[in-house]
Amino acid sequence: xxxKKLFFDGKGVSLFNNPQAEVLFVSLGQxxxxxxxxVQKLEEQGISCEVFHARFMRPFDETGxxxxxxxxxLKLIVTAEDGVVSGGFGSVVTACVQNRHGQxxxxxxxxxxxxxxxxxxxxxxxxxxxxLDGMGIAEQVLAGLKGANLCD
Numbered sequence: 001x002x003x004k005k006l007f008f009d010g011k012g013v014s015l016f017n018n019p020q021a022e023v024l025f026v027s028l029g030q031x032x033x034x035x036x037x038x039v040q041k042l043e044e045q046g047i048s049c050e051v052f053h054a055r056f057m058r059p060f061d062e063t064g065x066x067x068x069x070x071x072x073x074l075k076l077i078v079t080a081e082d083g084v085v086s087g088g089f090g091s092v093v094t095a096c097v098q099n100r101h102g103q104x105x106x107x108x109x110x111x112x113x114x115x116x117x118x119x120x121x122x123x124x125x126x127x128x129x130x131x132l133d134g135m136g137i138a139e140q141v142l143a144g145l146k147g148a149n150l151c152d
Contacts, residue, residue, distance in 0.1 A: 010059040012052050020073050021050035023141060026065060027080040028054050028089050034127060035080050037134025042141060048073075057089050062096050069100060076144050077108045080137060085112040109144035111137060 015032070016025075016039055023042065027035045032053050039049040052068055054061055068074075077097060079090035090110025097108055113130055120126075127133040131140055 010056050010061055012054040012061040012064040015053050016051035018048050018050045019071060021048045022073055022075045023047060023049045024068055024074055024077045025051045026054055026093050028057060029082050031080045031082040034134050034137055038137035041138040060092050065096055066100055078141055079110045081112040083112050084115050085110045086115040088112055111140055
């Protein structure tokens with residue numbers, strides 16, 4: 001008996017679908033759990049969000065992401081990764097957005113670790129230290145909506 005395929009290689013999935021969202025999260029891996037916590041906090045403050053879980057960095061699902069960029073209310077794209085921001089997943093997403101929209105008013109905020117040695121601890125301690133827990137992500141998004149700390 002053939003097995004049913006549960007997912008397709010290289011295809012992302014919308015985990016929190018809101019076609020009128022102001023903030024679009026694009027996440028990869030386990031950090032998506034913290035993104036979902038941040039979405040809950042942001043939604044409580046009246047900030048509408050959508051979450052696209054890319055699932056794969058290579059091949060990246062450009063088609064899936066680009067389909068979400070036509071939202072006229074979208075103000076900020078936030079990438080979240082459990083890795084170094086410099087040259088990481090956020091760079092892939094930023095390049096994809098810039099190829100589609102050029103230097104538009106659509107901003108990308110890249111969340112992850114700085115390009116330096118990471119202090120050791122439990123994953124929860126590390127996420128909290130680098131503001132990658134649910135509360136820290138929500139705080140960074142609020143600052144990003146004000147124009148601070150955006151990707152280059």
